[in-house]
Amino acid sequence: MLVVTKRLPKLLTPEQIFMASAFVVNGGNYAYNLILGRVLGPAAFADAAILITMLLVLSFVAMTFQLAVAKFTAGFDPEAREALIAKALRYATGVGIGFGILCVLSAPFLQELFHTASATLFVIFGLAIPLYFAMSVNRGNLQGNQLFVQLSVTYQLEMLVRLVLTFSLLLLFQVEAAYAVSIAIAVSFVAGMFPFQKNNPTRGSKPVLAPEQYKQILQFFVLTAAYELTQIMCNNSDILLVKHYFEAYDAGLYASLALIGRVVYFVTWMFVMILLPKVVLLRKEGKNPLPVLKKYLGYIGLLSLSITAFTFLFPAFSVQLLFGEAYLSVAPLLGWYALATSLFALSNVFAYYFLSLDEYKPVALAGIFGVVQVLLIVFFHASLLEVVIAQVIAMGLLLCAQVSYFVLHSLKLKKASS
Incomplete structure (x- = not known):
């Protein structure tokens, strides 16, 4: 696949390559989870699913750095861009x-x-976290420069290494599932x-960000971090809460439900990455x-x-x-879970669109x-059905709120231009 990706630029645009690659990566990640679920069974899969969920939580946190770097790399001149990458890499590694x-201590x-x-599985995972943050800065640099072919390769490598190493440890070396998953995640x-992506250093003095640029970055970073926190709550809190409130077997069943239902989010994620x-x-x-939106x-x-519908x-x-x-x-819960995820995916488009325009009310x-959503699940978790319906209600209200804000914002712009 990597060789194919390198040859494709002659046939497809970089955006098309990234979209095709995203399908492959998401398909690989999806297959990874499906095979794990089949091999391990519901109870053992619950432990593996916690690590995978923690990886998703981590990806949302690190995405703050990736999006900030992508946004300002696209808008800054080369000198400011160099200063931005250096500072982001330093801060991301520290965080x-x-x-x-x-993670290790807790x-x-x-x-x-x-x-x-x-x-121990949390210790292994914690030791690898700094690498993920550094990786996210690199991806933001590639994304902001619209180097979508190289960006595709980073995602492919991460997915392939995790997939191959996990099942090698499980099947060839008989390593316990949770350890196999945690080790594979770390190496990936x-x-x-x-x-x-290396930046070409500018000659002369070390580049620095102007105070106004630094203020813009800090404002965007803080608000994006707030939004990524909401992503964690909307997209992952249910699995964590179910693992806490329910027995391992039920938690494993729910993890499988979430994985199937979230195919909507995985499939649509690539469009958001190109949109910003x-x-x-x-x-x-x-x-x-607006036409792009x-x-x-x-x-x-x-x-x-x-x-x-399917x-x-x-x-x-x-x-x-x-x-x-x-x-x-x-199975009876699957359609409802997919509906909740669809509502969230559509809401996400509006939020990232307005983030790109420095409009931050959708984040709130x-x-x-x-x-x-979290409160609804905390108070209503007598059954897995209640957990799913709580998400449908919360995400439906969120989409209504985002659409309402978009309409009001559009009317305001029309009034100002008339």
Whole structure:
């Protein structure tokens, strides 16, 4: 696949290559989880799913650095860009070390909280966290420079190494599942660092960011961090809470449900990654970015509708095909979970669009309804059905709020221009 990716630029645009690669990467990650679920069974899969969920949580936190670097790399001159990358890499590594130490020290608490077989898996995961943050800065640099072919390769390498190493450890060396997953995740972070984008250093004195530039970056970073926190609440809090409130078997069943239902999010994620730098560049050139938003909303809406309809029409078939008969009891919940994820995916487009335009009220909206979702699950978790319906309600309200803000914002702009 890597060789194919390098040859494709002659046939496809970089954006098309990235989209195709994203399908491959998401497909590989999806296959990874599906095979794990089938091989391990619901109870053992619950422990592996916690690590995978922690990886997703980590990706949202590190995404703050990636998006900040991508946004301002696209808009800054070469000298400011060099200063930005150096500072972001230094700060990201420091934050990663801090989170890594916290994860290692809190490993016994995490074991008790999530009822896992061992605390060591959290120690292994924590030791690798700094690498992930450095990797995210590199990806932001590639994304901001619209080097989508190289960006594709970093995601492919991370996915392939994690996939191959996990099942090599499981099947060839008989390593316990949770340890195999944690080791493979750690090593995949190293692989994801390549190719590393080096900036051409400017001659003369060391480049520094102007105070106004630093202020812009800091403002965007803080608000993006707040939004990524809402992503964690909306996209991962349910699995963590279910692992806490339910027995391992039920938690494993729910993890399989979440994995199938979230195919909507995985499929639509690539459009959001392309949307941000495009909107920034269009704004810089004085062009209207609204057609780009409408185009990507159309793509994501069509994909979401198709997947959700399929899961409502063929829930048992979907569960049995992907996970097997051991997981069939969650089939009636599948369509509802896919609906919740679709609502969230559409809300996400509006939020990232406005983030690109330095409009931050949608971040607050996402935060409010992320908290609403957590509270609904905390108070209503008598069954897995209650957990899923809580998410449908929260994400439906979030999408309504984001659309309302978009309409009001558009009317305000029209009034100002008339």
